[in-house]
Amino acid sequence: MRLRRGPAGPTPTPDPSRGIELLGVGHAYGERMVLADLDLRLTERRIGVVGANGSGKSTLARLLNGLVVPTSGRVLVDGLDTATAAREVRRRVGFVFQDPDAQIVHPTVAEDVGYGLENQGVPAAERAERVAEVLARYGLADHADHPAHLLSGGQKQLLAIAGVLVMRPARIVFDEPTTLLDLVNTRRIGRLVDGLDQAVVVVTHDLELLAGFDRVLVVDGGRVVADDRPTPALAAYRALMADR
Numbered sequence: 001m002r003l004r005r006g007p008a009g010p011t012p013t014p015d016p017s018r019g020i021e022l023l024g025v026g027h028a029y030g031e032r033m034v035l036a037d038l039d040l041r042l043t044e045r046r047i048g049v050v051g052a053n054g055s056g057k058s059t060l061a062r063l064l065n066g067l068v069v070p071t072s073g074r075v076l077v078d079g080l081d082t083a084t085a086a087r088e089v090r091r092r093v094g095f096v097f098q099d100p101d102a103q104i105v106h107p108t109v110a111e112d113v114g115y116g117l118e119n120q121g122v123p124a125a126e127r128a129e130r131v132a133e134v135l136a137r138y139g140l141a142d143h144a145d146h147p148a149h150l151l152s153g154g155q156k157q158l159l160a161i162a163g164v165l166v167m168r169p170a171r172i173v174f175d176e177p178t179t180l181l182d183l184v185n186t187r188r189i190g191r192l193v194d195g196l197d198q199a200v201v202v203v204t205h206d207l208e209l210l211a212g213f214d215r216v217l218v219v220d221g222g223r224v225v226a227d228d229r230p231t232p233a234l235a236a237y238r239a240l241m242a243d244r
């Protein structure tokens with residue numbers, strides 16, 4: 001049977017209680033399988049993802065908001081299929097990249113944060129209000145008219161996060177948000193993530209960041225090999241890495 005894709009059927013009514021579901025998911029880049037056999041239901045507010053370099057974490061993160069569509073199985077966000085409801089899924093799940101330069105596209109800080117809202121057709125006055133609010137909240141209000149590319153690495157990451165938060169997604173996926181940051185900014189991003197109302201999934205090599213989390217997935221060789229509270233999951237990860 002062929003899977004029906006595209007605008008063929010009506011979009012189902014979203015059901016936030018379902019969270020993000022991965023149903024028999026696998027992913028290959030060309031011939032190369034990088035993820036296999038993923039059956040997960042993600043409903044917790046704080047979920048971490050750890051694993052060795054190249055284990056498939058980024059690909060898993062990108063599946064969660066439809067940046068990557070699985071080559072087998074289905075990913076559902078609140079019941080919406082990422083393969084057929086990409087736009088709606090991206091409104092629900094924001095994505096913060098490891099390198100903020102990948103996300104910063106406009107010359108000034110305020111323009112950059114307002115860009116997504118403009119894209120959504122939010123009127124100028126409301127846009128200005130929402131941008132000002134989010135910049136103030138993340139200590140960037142004095143930088144509104146500064147060139148975005150001249151910010152420090154930590155400020156750029158804050159700007160990239162502000163650009164996602166201003167869209168008010170219900171969930172945010174962070175792909176190694178602190179990898180390029182010094183200790184002070186790493187802690188600052190950690191506190192920011194802790195304080196968010198949104199549900200988050202954080203891919204990271206910074207295990208300290210996950211201490212207060214609800215759930216941690218350990219990815220190895222494209223599979224989830226542990227899925228538990230942080231303490232036992234991180235112990236399993238350390239044991240796995242000790243054998244290498």
Ligand SMILES: Nc1ncnc2c1ncn2[C@@H]1O[C@H](COP(=O)(O)OP(=O)(O)OP(=O)(O)O)[C@@H](O)[C@H]1O
Binds near residue numbers: 054
């Ligand atoms: N766009 C792509 N095209 C081809 N292969 C890719 C692509 N993206 C990732 N890969 C490969 O898929 C595998 C998993 O990569 P992924 O980036 O998901 O791993 P990761 O666990 O996030 O790694 P890291 O911790 O180093 O960021 C790697 O072998 C990588 O080389």
